[in-house]
Amino acid sequence: MSNKSKLAILAVISIALAAAFIFIDLGSNWDYALPRRIKKVYAIVLTGAVIAFATLVFQTITNNRILTPSIIGLDSLYLLIQTFLIFAFGSMNFFVTNENINFVISVGFMVLFAGFLYKLLFHGGGQNIYFLLLVGIIFGTFFRSITEFMQVLIDPNEFLVVQDRMFASFNNVKTDLLLIATVAVILITLYSIRYLKYLDVLSLGKDQAVNLGIDYDHVVKRLLIIIAVLVSISTALVGPITFLGLLVANVAHQFLNTYRHTQLIIGAVFISIIALVGGQLIVERVFTFTTTLSVIVNFIGGVYFIYLLLKESKSW
Amino acid sequence: MVDVKHVSKVYGNKNVINDVSVKIAKGKITSFIGPNGAGKSTLLSMISRLIAKDEGEIYIDGMDVTRCKSNELAKKISILKQSNNINIRLTVKELVSFGRFPYSQGRLTKEDRKFVAEAIRYMELEDIQHKYLDQLSGGQRQRAYIAMVIAQDTEYVLLDEPLNNLDMKHSVQIMKVLRKLADELGKTVVIVIHDINFASCYSDYIVAMKDGRVIKEGTTDEIITPSVLNEVYDMDFKIEEIDAERICVFYS
Numbered sequence: 001m002s003n004k005s006k007l008a009i010l011a012v013i014s015i016a017l018a019a020a021f022i023f024i025d026l027g028s029n030w031d032y033a034l035p036r037r038i039k040k041v042y043a044i045v046l047t048g049a050v051i052a053f054a055t056l057v058f059q060t061i062t063n064n065r066i067l068t069p070s071i072i073g074l075d076s077l078y079l080l081i082q083t084f085l086i087f088a089f090g091s092m093n094f095f096v097t098n099e100n101i102n103f104v105i106s107v108g109f110m111v112l113f114a115g116f117l118y119k120l121l122f123h124g125g126g127q128n129i130y131f132l133l134l135v136g137i138i139f140g141t142f143f144r145s146i147t148e149f150m151q152v153l154i155d156p157n158e159f160l161v162v163q164d165r166m167f168a169s170f171n172n173v174k175t176d177l178l179l180i181a182t183v184a185v186i187l188i189t190l191y192s193i194r195y196l197k198y199l200d201v202l203s204l205g206k207d208q209a210v211n212l213g214i215d216y217d218h219v220v221k222r223l224l225i226i227i228a229v230l231v232s233i234s235t236a237l238v239g240p241i242t243f244l245g246l247l248v249a250n251v252a253h254q255f256l257n258t259y260r261h262t263q264l265i266i267g268a269v270f271i272s273i274i275a276l277v278g279g280q281l282i283v284e285r286v287f288t289f290t291t292t293l294s295v296i297v298n299f300i301g302g303v304y305f306i307y308l309l310l311k312e313s314k315s316w
Numbered sequence: 317m318v319d320v321k322h323v324s325k326v327y328g329n330k331n332v333i334n335d336v337s338v339k340i341a342k343g344k345i346t347s348f349i350g351p352n353g354a355g356k357s358t359l360l361s362m363i364s365r366l367i368a369k370d371e372g373e374i375y376i377d378g379m380d381v382t383r384c385k386s387n388e389l390a391k392k393i394s395i396l397k398q399s400n401n402i403n404i405r406l407t408v409k410e411l412v413s414f415g416r417f418p419y420s421q422g423r424l425t426k427e428d429r430k431f432v433a434e435a436i437r438y439m440e441l442e443d444i445q446h447k448y449l450d451q452l453s454g455g456q457r458q459r460a461y462i463a464m465v466i467a468q469d470t471e472y473v474l475l476d477e478p479l480n481n482l483d484m485k486h487s488v489q490i491m492k493v494l495r496k497l498a499d500e501l502g503k504t505v506v507i508v509i510h511d512i513n514f515a516s517c518y519s520d521y522i523v524a525m526k527d528g529r530v531i532k533e534g535t536t537d538e539i540i541t542p543s544v545l546n547e548v549y550d551m552d553f554k555i556e557e558i559d560a561e562r563i564c565v566f567y568s
Contacts, residue, residue: 063403064403065403197421197422200414200422201414201417201422203402203403203404204402204404204414205400205401205402205403207366207395207397208400208402208414210364210365210366210386211364211366211390211394211395211396211468212390212414212415212417212418212468213386213387213388213389213390213391213417213418214386214387215385215386215387216386257405259404259405259406259410
């Protein structure tokens with residue numbers, strides 16, 4: 001089966017699932033239910049696409065298929081920002097309750113942090129992407145520790161608000177954010193189009209990429225910033241869910257068995273949509289909201305991760 | 317012409333390249349020889365901008381390597397390192413096609429395909445061109461990488477130990493191809509090589525390095541002499557002439 005027909009199948013399944021999600025048990029009150037469901041599906045599709053793309057690009061840059069962008073600590077920073085806002089200003093404050101302001105603050109800080117990391121990498125003479133990952137891991141741990149410290153001190157009622165933001169959930173997608181998130185994603189997509197052609201070559205490794213005429217530092221820096229913005233958007237929209245990316249990027253590699261990123265990206269985006277919409281469908285119809293999607297994603301993702309580790313260790 | 321002027325490179329407090337100046341002639345094969353750790357590979361990597369130099373200047377046909385646009389340089393100079401770890405699954409033909417990236421930016425034209433087919437034919441890879449790299453032997457894979465560099469069609473071809481892990485037959489085959497590249501296509505070939513007899517039989521010029529410095533450079537006849545080689549390698553060499561080639565005997 002050619003990759004084109006595989007992609008077509010993925011597209012059909014995605015659309016079918018989305019349609020099922022929207023129309024199953026719609027009831028008679030269309031005016032109320034339909035817009036709500038469409039918004040929800042749209043949020044899920046947007047998040048899924050963004051996570052799939054960011055993870056795929058991140059894995060190509062690092063030449064490593066078991067990493068996700070969460071390793072550089074963006075998720076932890078998001079939680080730190082949320083906890084700090086509630087810790088310092090209280091849960092009824094403008095910064096917490098106004099979703100748009102909160103979104104801008106979160107994304108802004110996450111991008112600033114990413115910029116700081118890259119500054120460290122490209123001006124410190126380190127020039128090694130693994131150095132960036134290491135610094136990211138350390139900062140991530142640092143952020144988590146501070147977050148926990150503040151969570152311990154916080155009022156228990158306030159903590160409930162924090163906890164609500166700690167887990168990714170599509171049951172209470174912040175639909176207010178959809179417009180601003182969509183605009184951001186469109187801008188980023190337009191910006192990243194010119195870098196897409198480099199991805200195939202980057203997957204050959206740094207030396208080959210330089211040999212083939214890619215301005216490596218420049219391109220990698222831009223791509224990392226794109227990743228940071230995308231991860232920030234998806235995290236602000238539904239919460240930390242980068243683990244999904246690991247699952248999706250690897251399934252895309254396995255399923256399409258190609259190095260061509262145009263196909264990989266499209267495939268990963270569809271697989272991501274299938275996983276999220278299908279998962280949410282199961283959460284709503286089978287478990288009737290007794291669990292959240294992120295629990296299911298993390299469970300399946302975790303099992304798959306262990307499988308990957310076992311498989312990789314065998315081939316060495 | 318590649319013109320290296322007073323180039324230095326420091327790792328920590330070790331001077332791996334110490335004020336090296338060397339000129340590489342066009343259309344010839346130049347071999348870099350010397351003991352391990354002499355800085356040959358480092359110098360090659362600096363000429364091809366894979367690593368940054370700390371001091372000095374490198375010009376390729378009058379263009380400063382560090383200031384030139386990377387994509388323009390990729391049409392002028394190509395490098396193949398000694399270890400090539402590629403994480404993705406590629407067929408030989410796909411790998412060779414990557415050599416056309418500086419020209420096509422990923423969209424192969426008819427002309428690009430012609431170059432790819434030519435390079436595959438040149439390295440005699442036609443029957444295995446649709447096989448995946450991980451299914452090939454070390455020698456076949458090395459030939460595939462060299463085919464990629466040929467497809468890149470640059471005036472300057474830099475190869476870091478191209479004979480690494482190859483048996484005699486494939487070593488000879490690759491050296492003959494390099495000779496053809498220089499003689500028929502007028503390419504400038506620069507290699508780092510450990511087998512001194514291959515250097516003696518196939519190269520036009522030899523640069524002898526030791527401890528980050530160029531000890532001596534010149535035509536093959538000037539370098540392949542007992543006195544120069546003794547100085548470079550700190551061991552005794554006997555040189556015999558067989559079929560008008562100088563062969564070094566150093567196994568005792």
